[in-house]
Amino acid sequence: MKKLIYALSFCAMFLTITPAADAKGNKEAKEELTAEQKVRLSEIESRVSEIKSMDFSELSNAEMKEVKTELKEMKAEARQLGGGVYLSIGAILVIILLLILLT
Secondary structure (H helix, E strand, O other): OHHHHHHHHHHHHHHHHHHHHHHOOOOOOOOOOOHHHHHHHHHHHHHHHHHHOOOHHHOOHHHHHHHHHHHHHHHHHHHHHHOOOOOOHHHHHHHHHHHHHHO
16 A cells, blocks of 8 residues: 555656646657658768778778767767657656665
């Protein structure tokens, strides 16, 4: 019975917090990827596969640095285009604490 009460209070907490956050103007509609974004992501994937198939023993240090920076830029761009779900450290701690308390 105690676990049920904890679970219901946990659910009630998230039901009250989420609508309040939306009412404050934090509405971020999840948009579908446009055709241009899909094409760019496929270009990034193909370039990364090309880089993985390269023989790095033939490259100089300067060329290696260029490849490394190119990969970093493509990773950042792919993250920006792809979106994703991110959990804050506080949310992870709350989930872990609830799992410990409810077991």
